[in-house]
Amino acid sequence: MSGLRFATLVLLAATAATTAKAQTCPALFAGGQGPVLVNAKLTDRTTALCFEAFAVLHSGVTRTPLYSAEHLTRESIAAARTVARDDTFHEETRLPPEARARLEDYVRSGFDRGHLAPAADMPTLSAQAESFSLANIVPQDRAMNRGIWSDIEESTRRFATRHGSVYVVTGVVFEGESLREIGAGVLVPTQLYKALYDPATGQAGAYLVPNAAGREWKSLSLDELRTVTGVDVFPALSPAAKASAMTLPNPQSGGHGEARRPDGSQYQGWRDWLWRETMRALRKAVRQLLREIF
Template sequence: MLASHGTAKARDCSALFAEGRRPEIINVKLDQRLVPLCYDAFAVLHSGVARTPLYAAERLTREGVSAARGIDRIDAFHDEDALPPDDRALLEDYVRSGFDRGHMAPAGDMPTEAAQAQSFSLANVVPQDRAVNRGLWAAIEESVRRLSTRRGTLFVVTGPVYSGGSVRAINGRVLVPTQLFKALYDPATGEAGAYLVPNADDASWRAVSLDVLRQETGLDVFPTLPAAAKATAMALPEPRVYSRGPADGDGSPHRRRPDADSFEAWAKQELHRALRRLWRDLMRAIF
């Protein structure tokens, strides 16, 4: 177990799933060497074949997103000791791989420091194209957070897709997804749908129904939903790169300034956060 990073525990994770039901595996080829893991704010089904999650499930709420915005991000990727040694990804697998360690349950969704630390487990990570991870995918994650703030509660299931005759592997161990998905369900309206994104530079996204997602992934991500909800994709927000600040007075979110201004603002923000972390660590060392 990962005492220093927070652990995946044997507990009831049903509140993280729509109507308490886990996603169901339809493609029997995926049903091998699977380990369910339950964390404070998300649940994972880990594949020892891929050495990645098959999915990460969350219940995003307005209150949780608000709490998450007040927590500084501290990167602390770590191996997941709750998994069998031969089935887990290792930090060294990603070294010089050319891929980012892409969260499935995003660190930016985590409402506590403990939950954020848990999100850096490699059991919650896939090899992700850097341009996608830092661009389009980050915009999708933020757009989903803002949608959950407007709607109140969303159930979210995120995961990789492995398709085609030959799937790449980094370090000969960890499979590289061909696509990524993020599925949403609004329990208040009954609407559902999913973003589907190629794991490649210059990727575009498309909105798909849960029926189409099932064909692409071999997963029924929200098995209790009626057929009509699975057949039609809800209107998903266009992914946009936002600042982390609050909305403008008229309710519309701030947009980041492009190019040099954006980089300067980002650099100042990161420097401020680093100084805050140093001050906090110094105070902890003294007291």
């Protein structure tokens, strides 16, 4: 067997294995098909994980997710806007210790713990708690995370509300020979992307954003995104849908991250707000106590 044929068979086998693992929660994927890694280098030590409202493919090489997948609907976004944010980052115990990020990796790293599947997308408190798993987190530039990226996330939620349904794949790019890392080997992405597919129109496109301060972003077709990332994010789509980029919501007109988090002004009165915040703090304390006990 020739070397080229053997390498091709290895790539096809790795791609098939990755796709098979992604099928464990097909409702979150457009057409029931999860993203396919077409770059063989990405397939090493990957683990597919299903959560209540999103799925991730985690890499033991980078100790980060490679992508998250969600199906956002008008109803799920409406429900998510009623869930008070409760930051409880935690390590993902379904991953082996040598492959996963640790809480201490992010301490004094200079980077935000950036969600791929945003906490503000989660329609229930339990789903939101799952979104704080480090299997869904990457080192993200603080200004980018709280600025342009937050606006892209909010623009995506508004798009789902207007159109009724949107499939979303959010992922990372590691570009270049010399990558930064934090802690015990958690790699820092050079870029992040968010791909959208509108099943009502059959159109799709993606934002591509440098993991750096500023408001720079590009709009890409899925074919262009595949070239950059090595990932076919929506394999069930037609070649025509992948070839042209849809008109994406302008993140300049999106909401800002801090504005979308529930605070006292969103409730009928300060007593209601105080009660909710007290219960949020109590739930957080109980979860922390249970983790220390068990």
